[in-house]
Amino acid sequence: MTLLENKIVCITGSSRGIGRACAVESAKHGATGLILHYFGDQETEAELQSLKEEIYVMTHNHCQVVGVPGEIADSETSQKIVKAGVEAFGRIDVLVSNAGICPFAEFLTMPHAIWERTRQVNLDGSFYVVQAVANQMKSQVPQGGSIIGLASISALVGGEFQCHYTPTKAGIVSMMQSCAIALGKYNIRCNAILPGTIATDINKEDLANEEKREYTIKRTVLGRLGAPDDIAGPMVFLASDLAKYVTGAQLLVDGGLFVNLQ
Structure with a gap:
C-alpha cells in the first residue's frame, strides 16, 4: 500500500525510537x-545518517531525505525546519511533532530546571513547530495538511515520577484540539x-527494573510492551486520506493498558 504517495512528511526527533519508526x-x-x-x-548525527541509508536502500532512492539539526526548544529551529523543507520540496503535507524527553524525578525534590527543560522541549517545542508548519500549510497550493502531535497515555493518567512530564503531554492533546478548530x-x-x-x-533506564517491566507487561491486555513501529502505523493512518474526516481526535495506542483497570 502507498497511503502517503507523493506526500512530504516532516518529523521532529526522528533519529531514534518512535520518530525513526515513523520515518x-x-x-x-x-x-x-x-x-x-x-x-x-x-550520536544523533550518526543515527540520522544510518536512517538516511536505510531509507535509500529501502526505496531505491525514490524517497529524498533532508536532515535538519537543532534544539527543538529554540523557536528558530522550527523556522529552519520549514525553510529547509520548502527549499527541498516546495511544500509540507504532514507534520509529526514527536521530539520529547522524560527525565524521571521525584516531585518534592525536583529541581525547577528539570520542570523548565521538560516543558521547553515537550510543549514549547511542539507549539513552535506546529505553528511554523501550519503557516506553511496555509500558504501552499493546494492548501492544507495533517498535523499529528505525539502525546502519551500520561496525558490521561498520573505517574509518581512524572509530575513534570504528564502536564506537557496533556498540553499537547489540548493543543491539537484547539488547533483543529483554528486550522480547519x-x-x-x-x-x-x-x-x-x-x-x-x-x-530504557526505567524499564531496566525487571520487576517494573514485568508489571507493565502484565497490565497490558496484549501481554507485551509496545515497539516504535506500533505507533508508526497509526501515524500513517492519521497522515493519510483514509483519515480525511478525522480532526481534533485522540488515538490511544497502548496495547489495552488504559482499559485494564481490574
Missing part, C-alpha cells in the same frame, strides 16, 4: 520526501496519538 513507515508508504529533524550532537478552515487536520509504554530510549 521508515512513511517511506514504505510512498512518501516522496522526508524532512527529518534531529538534535544534532554526534485551511484544510489542516490536527490529531494526537497517545502511546502507552513503548520500549525506547526515553524509558
Whole structure:
C-alpha cells in the first residue's frame, strides 16, 4: 500500500525510537520526501545518517531525505525546519511533532530546571513547530495538511515520577484540539496519538527494573510492551486520506493498558 504517495512528511526527533519508526513507515508508504529533524550532537548525527541509508536502500532512492539539526526548544529551529523543507520540496503535507524527553524525578525534590527543560522541549517545542508548519500549510497550493502531535497515555493518567512530564503531554492533546478548530478552515487536520509504554530510549533506564517491566507487561491486555513501529502505523493512518474526516481526535495506542483497570 502507498497511503502517503507523493506526500512530504516532516518529523521532529526522528533519529531514534518512535520518530525513526515513523520515518521508515512513511517511506514504505510512498512518501516522496522526508524532512527529518534531529538534535544534532554526534550520536544523533550518526543515527540520522544510518536512517538516511536505510531509507535509500529501502526505496531505491525514490524517497529524498533532508536532515535538519537543532534544539527543538529554540523557536528558530522550527523556522529552519520549514525553510529547509520548502527549499527541498516546495511544500509540507504532514507534520509529526514527536521530539520529547522524560527525565524521571521525584516531585518534592525536583529541581525547577528539570520542570523548565521538560516543558521547553515537550510543549514549547511542539507549539513552535506546529505553528511554523501550519503557516506553511496555509500558504501552499493546494492548501492544507495533517498535523499529528505525539502525546502519551500520561496525558490521561498520573505517574509518581512524572509530575513534570504528564502536564506537557496533556498540553499537547489540548493543543491539537484547539488547533483543529483554528486550522480547519485551511484544510489542516490536527490529531494526537497517545502511546502507552513503548520500549525506547526515553524509558530504557526505567524499564531496566525487571520487576517494573514485568508489571507493565502484565497490565497490558496484549501481554507485551509496545515497539516504535506500533505507533508508526497509526501515524500513517492519521497522515493519510483514509483519515480525511478525522480532526481534533485522540488515538490511544497502548496495547489495552488504559482499559485494564481490574
